[in-house]
Amino acid sequence: MKRLSKALVATVALGSVALVSGCSAEGEPVTFDGPSASAAAGRSGGTDGTAAAEAAAKTLMPTGPKAEFTTQNTIDDGTRIGVTTLHGGKSGFTGKVWVWAPRQYFDPKYANSGFPVLIALPGGNGYPNNYWMGTDLKLQSSIGRWSKEGRSLPFIVVMPVLNPDDKYYYDGSDIPGQPKMGTWMTEDVPDFVRANFRTFKSRDGWAFMGSSSGAFVGLKSVLKHPDRFKAVIASGPDIVPDSPLWAGHAAEQAANDPEKLARALGAKPSGKDTDVYLAFQAGTKESALRKVRAFIRDHTKGPVKTRLQLIQDGEHNARTYVQGMGDGSIEWISRHMQAPIPTP
16 A cells, blocks of 8 residues: 655644734644624524525534644644544544634634535554644645635645554554544544534535545545545545455455445436545656546446546655645535535
């Protein structure tokens, strides 16, 4: 399985959401509490009332309990990435989760509205850190800029740890006898986001993004749970579940194989409640391109919609993949997902 290099896995960190400037606030408490929905609700009437009603019908307000976040680092626009420790109620696994919300999340005109969620997964072991929380890769600042330019939705970016240790890859799956990383990724992490943020009730507000081993997990999760997640940006992905921990569990391994999952989903009728959008990315200099092209050739049918972003002279690394997102991948999935609904 192709993995991102140890050097790339070691990338640094970021911050959360109080709008501040100046020196770093790393380690300080930070809150993601948005504007009061009561102010926007009180403005309803005419077209405003229509927008508010639509937002109310599609939005899930934070359910609690509220997590305690500390600042990891601060982005240039003043938004921060926060970090907390999540005790997964369904998986039983405990790990860190980093979160960033865009500036629009704090705009009173969106007080009644949910926001789309992008679960960002790293390559490599993704433990003890998720390198997407680092400022050097500019994922959050790029999404902030692209959303202003109309090329991306203003996603909440959620960055959980990928594996429970740095010895094995767990393929984002519930491997028998091992920590339940599939339940962690597809149930505990989304439950945590719903507890703390304004989100959308339907799958139209939920997507993955990942590199290499993280791209495998995102790809597999969308294909396995198309009722929960609508899209993925899969960059230089691994295609097959190949953790050594699968030994003796062939049936469970097959149930987490993207090709088998895509074949089963592709045999169903296409429809607005079943279609999934797989935005593949690969650099022209990386070996994953051949397998990605084969997957697209064999499995683009029925509800399985695909797109390939070729990144000229790109290699198997995260900076290449952020470039590809800006070149078209994030705009493509954004067109198929739910945007925040303003109350004018």
